[in-house]
Amino acid sequence: MIYTITVNPSIDYVLQLKNLNTGEVNRTQNDVKLPGGKGINVSRIMKELKIDSTALGFVGGATGSMFLELLAQHNLKTAFTKVSEDTRINVKINAVDQKEETEINGAGPAITTDERQKFIDGLDGVGDGDIVVMAGSLCKNLDASFYLDIAKKIQAQGAEFIIDTTGQALLDTLPLHPLVVKPNHHELAELFDVEFKDQQEIITYARKLLEKGAKHVLISMAGDGALLVTKDKAYKANAPKGTVINSVGAGDSMIAGFAGTFMETKDPIESFHMGAACGSATAFSQDIAVKEKIDEVYKQINITEV
Template sequence: MIYTITVNPSIDYVLQLENLNTGEVNRTSSDVKLPGGKGINVSRILKALDIDSTALGFVGGATGSMFEELLAQHELKTAFTKVKEDTRINVKINAVAQSEETEINGAGPAISTAERQTFMDQLSNIGDGDIVIMAGSLCKNLDAKFYLDIAQTIQKQGAEFVIDTTGQALLDTLPLHPLVVKPNHHELADLFNVTFKNEQEIVTYARKLLDQGAKHALVSMAGDGALLVTKDKAYKANAPKGTVINSVGAGDSMIAGFAGTFMETKDPIESFHMGAACGSATAFSQDIAVKTKIDEVYKEISITEL
């Protein structure tokens, strides 16, 4: 089983209007409410690939109930920890004529010590053969060590884990041997305080993540494709042709495609191929990609050894 952890999920309230005029009353032309969160995006792609997952995280209050109702439309299996405070709402404003998107993200609930422990107790069901994917921001009173605590717990129980975060929080988990880490090339450069001149330098520094314990490193490079670095080799996926409509969720989709395929095949090359297809398919879609779009993009991607 794959478990996705979205510590701080949200209702994404997406508003569309012609122009955003600050300080004035604005009228929308359309609006939609979506279940948001990086781990939720991962579960949705896994569902599209017909791979089972269970979504974990904290939800609370009236907004938490609405979040679960929205999520039920996607037929995902969930096991959320209920908390006292409300699940957050993120507002995303698309001003069409101005070609601008403005986001206002809520902080999310404060998690009590008892609620945190209830969540950690749920992890006892995770063990050999399972993969846990941790992605997204933390609630306001959970420190950066929370992901590390989760990784240490599930590793002792024999499960693999994937962490989608950056900075010191990422580096702290590397000695625990994450199945895959996925910085983009800018985040990788920031990790080591360098500037890349070519792809080979990106490969060199991605391999440093492996030297510190990661099993595989995926590095996304936007319009230049993506790289997979293993202990002995490096591979590149081309960027397929298409119009980028919405990059939100593309990285989550890449992780889902890689982890889900790896769980079934143990083949990092095929997992990379599917991950690249899922990421690009979502970038070419209004929302998280559907299976037909993933299949279409998959055919346009080739993997070459560097």
């Protein structure tokens, strides 16, 4: 089983308008409310790939109830921990003529010590052969050690883990050998406080994450495609042709494609191919990509050793 952890899920209120004029009244062309969160996106792509997953996280309040109602429309298996404070709302503004996306993200609920422990106890059933995907920002009152504590627990129970976060929370888990980490090229540069001049420098610093313990490193590079870096080799996936409609969830979709395929095949190259297809297919979609779009994009992607 694959478990996805979205510590700080949200209702994503996505607004589309021609232009965003700050300080004025703006009227939308259309809008949609979606169940948001990086782990949620992973589970939704898994559903499209017909791979079982269970979505975990914290939800609370009236917005938490609405979040669960929105999520129920996608027929996902879930086991969320209820908390006393409200689930957050994130606003995503897509100004079409300006070709700009603006995001305003809520902080989310503060998690109590008892709520934290209840969540941790809920992981007792995770074990051999399972993969746990930890993705996204942390709620208030949860420090960077939260992901580390989860990684230690599920690893001791025989499971693998994937972490998709940044900064110290990522670095702290590397000695536990995550199956894959996925910073984008900007996040990778920030981790080491450098600026990249070319692709080879990106690969060099990706290998530093391997040296610190990661088993595989995925680097998303937007219009320049993506990289998979392993101990001995590096591979590149080209960026397929298409119009980027909504980049929210593209990185999560890449993780989903990689994790789901790796669980079935144990082949990192094929997993990278599917991950790249899922990521681009979502970028070319209004919402998370559907299977037909993933299959279409998969045929456009070539994996080459670099």
